[in-house]
Amino acid sequence: MIKDQILMWLQEGNVLVPSFLFVHYVEMGLNEQELMLLLQIQQYQKEGKFFPTPDELSERMTISSLECSNLLGKLMRTGFLEIKEEVLENHLHSEIYSLVPMQRKMVEYFLLKQNKENETNKQSEEINLYSIFEQEFGRPLSPIECETLGMWMDDDFHDSKIILAALKEAVISGKLNFRYIDRILFEWKKNGIKTIDQARVYSEKFRTHQRREQQQQPKPAVKNVPFYNWLEN
Numbered sequence: 001m002i003k004d005q006i007l008m009w010l011q012e013g014n015v016l017v018p019s020f021l022f023v024h025y026v027e028m029g030l031n032e033q034e035l036m037l038l039l040q041i042q043q044y045q046k047e048g049k050f051f052p053t054p055d056e057l058s059e060r061m062t063i064s065s066l067e068c069s070n071l072l073g074k075l076m077r078t079g080f081l082e083i084k085e086e087v088l089e090n091h092l093h094s095e096i097y098s099l100v101p102m103q104r105k106m107v108e109y110f111l112l113k114q115n116k117e118n119e120t121n122k123q124s125e126e127i128n129l130y131s132i133f134e135q136e137f138g139r140p141l142s143p144i145e146c147e148t149l150g151m152w153m154d155d156d157f158h159d160s161k162i163i164l165a166a167l168k169e170a171v172i173s174g175k176l177n178f179r180y181i182d183r184i185l186f187e188w189k190k191n192g193i194k195t196i197d198q199a200r201v202y203s204e205k206f207r208t209h210q211r212r213e214q215q216q217q218p219k220p221a222v223k224n225v226p227f228y229n230w231l232e233n
Contacts (some may be wrong), residue, residue: 021106028109029078036061037071038080041097050086050096064130080105125160126153136167137176148178158185 017039021028025035038062044052054068061068075081080102086094133149134141141149152158166184170176193199 018106020110021102022112024109025052028105030080033061033063033067034071034075034080036100037068038075038102041081043100045097045099051094054098105108126150128154129160129163132164133167138169145178148182152185156185156189158189159194161196162188162194162199165196169199169203 004073021035030038032050037057040057041052043060044056045052049056054065054072057068057072058065063071072081074134076083082098082101083095084098086096130141130149133145149163152163153160161186163181166188169184170181173180187193188199191202193202
């Protein structure tokens, strides 16, 4: 009997709280009471009551009806909640609370955090990229070289990994200069090279082609020049 009652209790359902909102609600400008009020509205709507009164909300919280009313007004002023008018089947108009503004704010803040993280990661990659170039060149980069490196990333939209692959290719070829690296990046972009694996395969094919061309070229005739031994004179 008790077990059946517990099972029924578990089957009543749960209130879905996005983990992002649960972790970042303070940063978004909400306090605990405001968040709980929004969740209570969500629960009421799940139960089929789309416009709970301050008294009804207060019954499930530790604050008075007046405090609930004040919080509702604040949430609407700060753009977390709005009242919408809905037309029912019998053509009667009914007011409901809409939680879409809260969801919209959550999405906006999520994208803002993502952009900040991406910008931080990009700056970190750039610093790392400059350091690797300076290590390979064995000296600090000149202002023009720094500008060129920046243009590869910002104007030509080359990924930092592709730039490093081009640097490695220049080192292998024994032509460590920015003009040669720029040519490699130009050829890769022209041929749709976007990943490290594609760059590796393309470079191997290019080197194989170069070796074949060198082998096919006729070797210059070697003249027999008599060797003069200066020590016997």
